[in-house]
Amino acid sequence: MxxxxxxxxxxxxxxxxxxxxxxxxxxxxxxxxxxxxxxxxxxxxxxxxxxxxxxxSPVALPGTVVIAGANYRDHVTEAGMPTPTAPVFITVTGMSATGPHDPILLPAEAPSQVDYEAELAVVISRPGRDIPVGRAWDHVAGLIAVNDVSARDVQLAAMTEGVVTDIDGVRRGKSFPHFKPMGPALVTVDETGTDLDLAIRTYVNDEVRQDSRTSEMIFSVPEVISHVSATTPLLPGDVVLTGTPGGVALATGHYLRSGDVVTVEIEGLGRLRNPVRMAPTAPR
Missing domain, CATH: 2.30.30 (SH3 type barrels.)
Structure with a gap:
């Protein structure tokens, strides 16, 4: 469905x-x-x-958005991060969730290094803590595509040699308004199966920037869910992002600019297509 x-x-x-x-x-x-x-x-x-x-956005306001990082080897290499031995993640609120065609807003305070990140995500269907890997799919309502938009200058100011030193700073870099386009639909697991090998791509103005497959993830969806739930209780409507492949602007320097159009496609899930705009300035 x-x-x-x-x-x-x-x-x-x-x-x-x-x-x-x-x-x-x-x-x-x-x-x-x-x-x-x-x-x-x-x-x-x-x-x-x-x-x-x-x-x-299928979920209007997720209670928690879990963002797994460093989960594709080519992205780990391009970002200069150590290869993780277990899933790494942060959590943010769902306040940045926005629709599959809504604009990505470049924040006035950090407009120059805004990056795209195509990610496969799952929506949690029922509460869980310490979820075994073998039962993780039982807690999944379905899959969605997410663009984990990030203000890299804000994020990287909170990291040293690829290691997070200021978790609140990293969260802030990923939590500006309209930084989490989601959708276009929630696709139930009976449509995709659990042995995921889906094409995942990002285009900026129709130029391919990311092109990979979800089978290239270091840690599978069940492994990410299990690891996260060991320390973070998961609730219905929470959204768990599973990492982005190589090709991000962090590696190339080709950051988003007002007037760009970003398209994220995941095979079988659909397409996000978001114009990029400057965020409106607050009245003085």
Whole structure:
């Protein structure tokens, strides 16, 4: 099942149409309180062409966004980081979550080194702590694409030789408004399977910047979930990002500029396409 959140409510993707569902839930996280399967059984109240829908982030406001780092070898190499022996991650709030076509906003205080990061992410379906690797998929509602936008100058000021020395500084570099485009749909695991080998790409103005496969991850999705849950309880609607491949602007110096358009594609999950704009300045 492909489950979308739109301005007209939750919808199932059915070919080139969206079946708008007769559900009271505001977003996927709200639906998870009763189980994702309710969306499969829900009555269809109307249908619209998918290209006519205004798509929103499937989870309106994740309670926690887990950001795994250093999980593709080529990215570890280009970033000059040590190869991890276990998953590494930080957590941020969901305040930066935004829709699959919303603008990425360059913050006024740090506009010059804003980077893209294509990431496969999972949405947590039920609470868990100390989740065994073999049971991790039982806690997954589905998969989404995320662009883990980062202000590198802010982030790197909080690191020394690839090692985090100021966790709050790293969080700040990844938490500006509109820094986490998500979507376009939550795709349930029965659609993708659990042996993930999905193409993952980023384009900036139609130029390929990242081109890899999720099978190149150092740690699998279940290993990331298990490791995170050992210290961070996971709750329904939390979003767990699993790392980005090589090709980021940190390595090339080709950072985002106002007027750019960033496209993140993950095979079987869909496409994020976000214009880049300067953030509006606060009135004096």
């Amino acid at each position: 492909r489950l979308y959140r739109t301005t007209a409510g939750l919808a199932r993707g059915e070919g080139d149409e969206l079946a708008l569902l007769d559900l009271p839930h505001l977003d996927v996280a709200d639906l998870l309180s009763e189980g994702i399967e309710r969306a499969r059984r829900a009555r269809v109240r109307s249908r619209i062409p998918i290209h006519d829908a205004v798509l929103l």
